[in-house]
Amino acid sequence: MASSAGHGRLALHPMERSVLKALVRRGRASFTELAQELQLKVDAVAKAAERLQMKGLAKVEEVVLDRVAQLSEEGAEYAERGLPERRLVDELRARGGRADLEELKRALGENVVQIGIIWAKKSGWIEISRSDGRTVLNLVNYPESPTEEELVLRFLADGPKRLSELGPYSEACERLSRRAGLVLIREVREHVLSPTETALSLYGELEEVTEVSQLTPELLKTGRWREVRLARYDVYAPVKPVFAAREHPLSALIRRVREAFVELGFQEVKGPLVELAFWNFDALFQPQDHPAREMHDTFYLARPSRGRIPEELAECVRAAHENGAGTGSKGWRYRWSAEEASKLILRTHTTATTIRYLADHREPPVKVFSVDRIFRNERVNWKRLAEFHQIEGILMDRGVGLRHLMGVIREFYSRLGLRDVRFRPSYFPYTEPSAEVDVYLKDLGRWVELGGMGVFRPEVTRPLGVVHPVLAWGLGLERLAIIIYGVEDIRELYRNDLSWIRSVDPFAWR
Amino acid sequence: MRPERISKFLGREIGADQLSELLARLGISVDEVTGEGIKAEYNPNRPDFSSHAGIARALKGLLGIELGPPRVTCRRSGWRVIVDGSVKRVRPYVVAGLVRGLRLDEQDIAELIAMQEDLHWVLGRDRKKVAIGLHDASKVRPPIRYLARPLSEVRFVPLHESFPMTAEEILERLETGRKYAHLVRPHGLAPLLVDAKGDVLSFPPVINSSLTEVTTSTSDVFIDVTGTDPEAISRALNVLVYALHDMGGRLYSVEVMDGRRRSRTPDLRSERWRVDLRTVNEVLGVALSEREAVRALRMMRLGARLRGKGSIEVDVPPYRADVLHPVDFAEEVFIAMQEKVVPEFPGTLTFGGLLSETRAADAIRSAFIGLGFTEAFNTVLSNYRRDYVALSISDPEPVRILNPVSAEYDILRTMLLPGLLSTLAANKHNPYPQRFFEVGDVVLHDPSAPEMARRVLRAACVTSHSSASYSEIKAVYEEFSRYVKRQISAVERDYPFMIPGRSVSLVYNGREIGLAGEVHPAVLESFGLEMPVAAMEIDLQALGLWS
CATH class of the missing domain: 1.10.10 (Arc Repressor Mutant, subunit A)
Known part of the structure; x- marks a missing residue:
């Protein structure tokens, strides 16, 4: 948008100013020509011309402007x-x-x-x-x-x-x-305006060049940009907003979490979403009547509904459940059912994936992690989702214990800028000892529980043929996300609302 | 949980803040501390935490007020419960106990009821395995018989009711009757505890009789615990009698006569284990001395004595039957000696790395962002009617869920596009143009996999604004093809959810791996969209972008 700011010493109406500008540039011009150039009505030009004449800036004459042939x-x-x-x-x-x-x-x-x-x-x-x-x-x-x-x-x-x-x-x-x-020619008389010396001296400098608003490729190619003046813009004028396309905030967080574990020497692993109850529960020494396995906590599948469990391993797992399998454990003392273990579910934790990995990698050291989707058969509300992510990992090596597990977790959170962590004893059927990790949030002024961890029980590792201690953890991703992004309602994370995605501070936690 | 009640059992004043700190140490997770008290959740391996008395008992150890197993004596009451053969098929097991000399106030009674409910859940799997009945013993004349009778032949006044009802009526009319009918109905018989007068004491697992209701004037309490798992009922009884003991009661045993088998319950013998100190130290990653370990175990109210070098004999009191393996004592030591377990990053040296699939997916994501598409994150859980029937997509058949709690989800997605249309629908209030993409998994049937399904990574994008068109999306899929350096060709093909003549299938190596086109107005309408949408979707797995 062109602005005439800075040329306002003479008290000129914008109309007079534009007529005068055109006039000085062209030299002499009829009202019609000026009207055409300035996209004005001839009346308007006439009015401006009269006033310019009064101000001694222009002279109006009636001249034979042209002749018309007919x-x-x-x-x-x-x-x-x-x-x-x-x-x-x-x-x-x-x-x-x-x-x-x-x-x-x-x-x-x-x-x-x-x-x-x-x-x-x-x-x-x-x-x-x-x-x-x-x-x-x-x-x-x-x-x-x-x-x-x-x-x-x-x-x-x-x-x-x-x-x-x-x-x-x-x-x-x-x-x-x-x-x-044969041809009749008549004269056209018109009012012609010419600039006075005063006008030329005032505006001479200005009128030497043409003012253009858009710098065009044409102007650049021809070099004509040197001859024109690029108009000043109203730099405060509002514009139509544009928005940066972005990655989803959850994605950004997942990437950061992966990075942190890679930095700590962990290899990423991935496993199936549709899982055998065997890997999700049985291999983790969860008794078959455990409440977590019930229909109201776990998604079971209608089609397909049954899979094939690894038979040889299943026998070892059966023994662990029924009598402790010679691990020194009492076992759960019930009849274990292969039928129950072959049911298909949506995995309720990514430990199903790490335990699979462990079954194939029995020799130390093992350091793997995954950040992936898990499912719980729950009614979704502001603090609960039916599908979310778990930050999972295991470390297997000679001579490691709970203390080292705490070390890994503390290091991980400190990499995300969460330096105050504490550990509380807890209970999970497949780890012993078990602990929970809380992170202190200065903004909230309180501790927030972010996940569980523990050392796999011998009833879990021995049937797989693993003899060294296995440190395992499963931490919440979404809980971390709502803290980092300051979200009140956990469902917001999956609403994909553009205004939310655009409002997220990408530097919140780097 | 009320701090003043804990203080009463503890015999020492304790504030809410200090208490919540101590609870966390015990492994009880504190949700909230208010003026009313503390909201906390205990783990299912510790049903003894279902009462203030039980928690105070554990805290006494942690605070060093009382170490080692609590001392309890249990005399014989001379009462008997005779198990009738009729109950064997219905609810086979029963244990019972008697507690005398109680002076219960309203709070105590409320606590007993809450405890009973907790135990029904934690040990009883909602009364299936365990059901508890508490009775005013003065209303009961022993011996008591445990038997089963046809539902219609049983008649008594249920708890909190004024008139006699048949068992059948109870199952139909009372709320708890309806709730637990499924545990009784299949047999057509009502398990009952009936005293020598012929009065019904309880109809487990449904309801007690009003006759024997425990009130503030009750001094002696008779407890029956019935169920399907002898270990679980025994443990529930032990948890209860220990709590009643801590409330000031004297314990008496009851003889249960089950055919030829006679046993005295509660069975308050402790369980003996042998623990290797080395195991405990290894599991925790610490180096505790024998003395420290013994003290730690005693702080946890376990009996512990050193038996030879590095070997500790541990007695587990009968209200705690959660020990399965000697490794369980490591957790006990951890709880008692938390400050000794100092975090340390392990020295295990390995190289870290991402899956090549992750790296490829990230590269695809950055391409879409470069093209001006914002990332959407949708769930794999999906709704068949909303997302697939609406688009007339019937192929491939999705993986179906058997038991969704909410009707919102009943399948796993086979395409990303429906999710992205929902994303657009959720963004109608935001300015246009809108461009979204998603790189994510779908799940397909795969009989060759042991779990009969596999996840497949796909990418999809949608563009929506007043002039969104096939040509815009064509430019995108062409650039996509160049970007991934794969010869992806487009073959004209109509889809039920695209405008005829404005869509193509994307083909790679002779296989159809995706599609692109202008979304059909009928579909837009069903998603409530009032802006044209062009879309593409492609299977990334099929492109061989990662190993």
Whole structure:
């Protein structure tokens, strides 16, 4: 948007200013021209001109601005049928370039032939000879292309035209007006405005250059940008907003969590979402009547509903459940059912995935992690989701214990900028000892529980053939996310509301 | 939980803050501390935490007020419970006990009821395995018989009712009757405890008789615990009698005569274990001395004595039957000696790394962001009617859920597109243009996998604004093809959810792996969308972008 700020020393109305600017640039101009250029009504220009004159900046004169040419009745007829000289030479050519005058008169009419002869001779198209008392016309130079006069006639046939519009043909037009009034020319008088010396001295500098708003490739290519002035903009004018496309805040957090574990030397692993109850529960020494396995906590599948459990391993797991499998444990003392273990569920924790990995990697050291989806058959509300993520990991090595597990977790959270952590004893059926981790949040002024951990029980590891201690943890991702992003309602994380995604501070936790 | 009540049992004043600190140490997670008291949750392995008395008992150890197992004596009452053969098929096991000399106030009674409910859950799997009845013993004339009778032949005044009802009526009319009818109905018989006068004491697992209701004037309490798991009922009884003992009662045993088998309950013998100190130290990653370990175990109200070098004999009191393996004592030591377990990062040296699939997915995500699409994060859980029927997608058949708690979810998604349309629908109040993408898993049937299904990573995007069109999405999938350096060709194909003649299937190596097009107005309408949408979706797995 162009602004005239800075040129306001003279008290000029914006209309006067723009008229004057155009005027200084053009030199002298009619009201109509100015109106056209400035996209104004002529009245408005006239008004501005009057005021500029009063202020001594411009002079109004009435001048003959231009002349307008128009065909006369005869001219219109010629425009349609052709000029007499054209018709004459056409007839002559048709007759083989030579014809008797009387015959031509009979063909074209006397009048046409008489006028035609005058102009055709003048143009050197024909010669006249006499023989045996007859007058004979010879075509010596047939005009292949239309003459300037003919062009003017065609042009005017559309309607009156200004002489200035006719450009190089204006002389031909004048000739036609002199020739028996084929063309009538009348004068157009108009008010013309010219700048005074005062105006030129005031605005001279300004008006030397054209002001443009958009720098175009054209201006750059031609170098014309040097000759124009790039208008100043109103830099405070409002604009239509644009928004950066972004990754989802959860995604960003997941990436950071993965990074942290990779930094600590952990390899990422991934496992199935649809899982055998065997890996989700049985291999983790969860008795088959454990409340967590009930229908109201776990999603069971209708189709498919059963999978194939690893038979050899299943026997070892059965023994662990039924009698402790010689691990020194009492076991749960019930009849273990392979049928129950082969049920398909949506995994309720990613420990199902790490335990699978462990079954295939029995030799230390093992350091793996995953950040992935898990499912709980719960009614969704502001603090609970049915599908969410777990930050999972295990570390298996000789001589590690709970203390080292606490060390891993503390280090992990400190990498996310959460430096105050505490551990509380807890209970999980598959770890012993078990603990929970709380993180202190300065903003909230309280401890928040973020996950569980423990050392896998011998009843879990021995049936897999693992003899060294396995440290395991499962931490909440969404709980961490709502803390980091300051979200009240956990469902917000999965609503994908653009205004929320755009409002999230990407530097909140880096 | 009320601090003043804990203080009473503890015999020492304790404030809410100090108490919540101590509870956390014990492994009880504190949800909230208010003027009313403390809201906390205990773990299912410690049903003895179902009462103030039980928690105070544990705290006494932790605070060093009383170490080692609590001392309890139990005399014989001379009461008998005779088990009738009729009950064997219905609810086979019963144990019982008698506590005398109680002076219960309203709070005590409220606590006993709450405790009973807790135990029904924690040990009883909602009364299936364990059901407890507490009775005013002065109203009961022993011996007591445990038997089963047809539902219609049983008639008594149930607790909190004024008129006699048949067992059948109880199951139909009373709330608790309806709730537990499923545990009784299959047999057509009502398990009953009936005293020598022929009065019904209780109809487990449904309701007690009003006759024997425990009130503030009750001094002697008779307890029956019936169920399907002898260990669980025994443990429930032990937890109860220990709490009643701590409330000032004297314990008496009851003889249970089950055919030829005679036993005296509660069985208050402790369980003996042998613990290797080395195991405890290894599991915790510490180096406690024998003395420290013994003291720690005694702080946890366990009996502990050193028996030879590094070997500790541990007696577990009968209200705690959660010990399965010697390793369980490591947790006990941890609770008592938390400050000795100092976090230390392990020296295990390994190289870390991401899955190549993760790296590939990240590269795809950044491509879409570069194209101006914002990432959406939708769930794999999905709704068949809303997301698939609405789009007339019937292929492939989705994995179906058997028992969703909420009707919101009944399948696992096979495509990302429906989720993205929902995302657009949820953003109608936000300015347009809107462009979203998602890179995420779908789940497909796969009979070759042991779990009969597999997850497949896909990418999809939608663009929505007043001039969203096929050409815009064509430009996107063409750029996608160049970006992943795979020759993906487009073949004109109509889909029920796309405008005919404005969609293509995306083909790679002769396989159809995705689609793109302008979404059909009927679909937009069903999602409540009033802006045109163009979309594409593609299977990333099929592109061989990772190993």
